[in-house]
Amino acid sequence: MNSVSSGTGIPLLVAQIGLTLFVFVALLSSAAGMVYVERKVAALLQQRLGPYLVGPKGLLQPLADVIKLMFKEELRPRAADAFLFALAPIIAATCAFAAFAVVPFGGDTTLFGLLPERLRLQVADVNVAVLVVFAIASMSVYGIVLAGWSSNSKYSLLGGLRSSAQMISYELSYGMALASVLVVANSLSLTDIVNRQANTWLGFLPRWFIFIQPVGFFIYLTAGIAETNRAPFDFPEAEQELVAGYHTEYSSMSFAMFFLAEYVNMVTVSAVATDLYLGGWQGPFLPESLGWIWFLLKVGALLFFYVWMRWTLPRYRYDQLMRFGWKVLLPLSVLNLLATAAGVLYFGSNLGL
């Protein structure tokens, strides 16, 4: 696995380290930005104003929230398992950030000629990137499950159990949707997958995989929402039933870590969806070195969709969630994979791809 994309010159190494730091800070601030967007969009959909007091148009509200969280008292139930109680939010936040390391978010660039060689906008170019994203997503369930168990509280435990059952159920469909894209793209590298989606059909329709895999895109998005525990699948923290689910007993910064993990996971799922189905940084009008603008626009649209869903759809019932996952989504994703494989076999790789 190459961690440095190309070349080993010193400026490039510095650029690579800078890129890593940049991605970290960008993810942190995107989480803060999403908090603001979520509150504003929620207000828009409910005909309210939303935050407007802190800063111009309430823009400093996320900062105020963070400061408030930092100065809160850190509480731990006496009967909690101290070590695991501290470890759980760390696992959640680490997994959230780690997944983005293999996601490419732009074409090669020289930073307007500042670098001697071209640098790829991706922290680590791993040749099994899609599987790495999936692996880290499957590890992130431990943060939630351990938080639920170690709190030694009934609400937390139920939230943790629900979350593990939910994530196992939807991971299967999630994996099947990914596999369908891999069959079409014939590669496990996210960079390759994006490059396969360059150019257009008939001169106007971009060659995005969403047009070949519409069902796959639907499955991916649904399973992605369930994986990130967002409404309408937010059962691990269903407040009417479980107070706050797995993070009931958490306060201050350890609660903030779960909060952060949720938003960073949303960004990662959207970014991967963009790379897999929406052509990544490919788009008209802009040269490839400015492709990251397209990437940001597409990820932004998907994130808006996330928030839109949350404030539009009511939460399902838990048995409905399980029935939908196992009896609708899983068979659908298996059929989609079979149909995709049959199509690729029949038409060969010259599907006009």
Next chain:
Amino acid sequence: MGSEATLFYLFGAVAVLASLLVIGQRNPIYSVLLLIASFGALSGLYVLLDAPFAAVIQIIVYAGAIMVLFLFVVMLLNAPHEDTDYDERTHPLLRPGPMRFGAVLALVLIVELVWALTKGSESGAFAGGSTSSVADIGRSLFTTYAFPFEVTSILILVAMVGAVVLARREEQ
């Protein structure tokens, strides 16, 4: 020592240590977590062997799926402590049947391990080409190793049927 050797000893040490600690825990939750750590270290060893696919599959299947189920069961059974129904002071041979059976199995495992480690290994090279290429692995799985692959699927089917039989309620 090269950086690769350093990493090998690091991952190897973590894997061995975590595996030993798994059987030394009183709390099954910690046993499960240490087993996950051990799997993670194994996955690191696979990366060093230039087999990223095997490494990622190790994480997805073992650490991500199977261990979540283990954790799930441990949490559902709510068994925070080891089952110590028997008297610690009785002679090992007088303990209940399952424990004696377990001891026999452990002995068999030790004999097998000694045999496997001393007989000297044949060339462990993978016949199907590069281990880093997913396409090569897939191709040899469905040609050279097709028989073991299919037999494994029957094994899993047997386990599934067994689970269904056990979980189904007796109809009156």
